[in-house]
Amino acid sequence: MKYSKTELMICVAARLMEDYSTCFIGTGIPMLAASLAQKLHAPHIIPIFEFGGIGANLKKLPRAVGEGRTFYRALAATGICDIMESAQRGFIDYGFLGGAQIDPYGNLNTTVIGDYSRPKVRLPGSGGGNDVGSLCWRTIIIMKHEKKRFVEKVDFITTPGYLGGKGKREESGLPEGTGPYRVVTDLALLDFDEETKRMRVISLHPGVMLEEVKENTGFELLVKEPLEVTPEPTEEELRILREEVDKERYYI
């Protein structure tokens, strides 16, 4: 069955969502991934949205992090303090984020492109991104793989990854044992090397060569040997994604 790069990216992200885990869902692709996971292997996943939605039935795809669909048939509808405080006390297992730029240590920029005082492009800003990346146990980043996005140094660290390398998060006061866990792109699945905390390719998507990944990355990538190949989306994954998750075709 034919599929698009976006569809593959959603499937890969969804597979990372474990049943019965608490997942902080940001806007965009994480919403599709959570919905797909809930309909397939993780029916008991607890999706958490920053303005108060806890444990929604993601029957209808949310288009914004505060809208009604983030707490449709939910366990609870609380507020942003409760959600962020839950993350701060260690209750949220995974946080799913996107970004405009990422560096080798998983630091994310969603604030400005160019100089801060006179930016070329002013982006929205942190939103809950900084809190998710600071407080959730494992952060999973979903981004399109392009050289202008995967850069040696981000223009602005909106959300901390491993900052300057191993131990730097803890040095800055961020909670121990947290940080970026995976990066899902349209070309590959990546993690972070234990010793250096630099980004590392662990799996290539079907038909993608390592060279192509390197060409689309603006910094030196580590590669895990042996490199795996990401399983293709199954017919069931694609069918549910198209017919149930994003029926209204907001993203796919």
Next chain:
Amino acid sequence: MGNKTIEIVEEGIGELIQKPDVEEFRKFVREKKRRALVEKVMDEKEAVSQFIKDGDYIGVELYGTVRAPLSIIREIVRQGKKDLRLAGQGLLEIDYLLAADLVTAMDVTYIGYEVLGLSPIFRRAAENGKVKIVEWSNAAMAWRFKAAAMGVPFIPIRSMLGSDTFKYSAAKVIKCPFTGIKLCLLPALILDVGIIHVHKADKYGNCVIEGISGFAFEMARASKRLIISTEEIVSTDEIRRYPEKTIIPYFLTDAVVYAPFGSHPGEMVYLYERDEEHLKMFLRMCETEEGTKKYMDEYVYSVKNHKEYLEKIGIEKLMKLKYEKMGR
């Protein structure tokens, strides 16, 4: 027990655009917050002229296109209240005020239209350096309101650390005197005026919100003056029969404005969906300064009040948006 001072490890370079003066706030709450049970129902015009003045620091609740107090914001624009400082947690609210050139400084967390893209108005304001901007995270802004609601000048948190979001904020990093770990201290954010759109209120300002409550609880308590707009005015008897639902008791509220479809073109959960068509048109028009001006003329300046605005949108359109597709 040697060192008795708390060490400040690092300081953000952003300006503190509203001082966390909790002593002054206490006095205000004692002297100016009315305990008397008085009727506060009034229209947008009266609420804005009575409770908002030039130079005020104002905040709106919730974020995005959800439960947005837009009938109040359009009236602020019409009255041309200027030199406003804003807690940038709204979206259309912020954009309308920026488009009308009424804002001098903002505490910002996220201004963007999510699935519909960036905000052209905010982009222009930031890229031209027209408005002073201080960065925060979403949790930080909510916790700053929480600190104000608690009546303390700061609150320690564990996000923002290590980032440029911190660097361009007005927060500080200290070493915790109990554990030695580094903590980010946020200054309390006391609003001159808070504006919140709710599902139900009685004539005294007791309010009910359905669904998620965002940061309404904290912001209502962090506001010196509080303007409520509501989809429905209910009896006090209904409020008193379900007191667990009262998120804002009347003594926090200064004005109650009856504003059905007050969140349009945003949504109101369980009542109506957001107006996707209108939002897309708004974003398209706002790509240029001229288009923005045209939009503002058409939908803000040329209508006298909320009733005229709703007539302009049209009953047919409003009925189409009624929240019937999903329900509860």
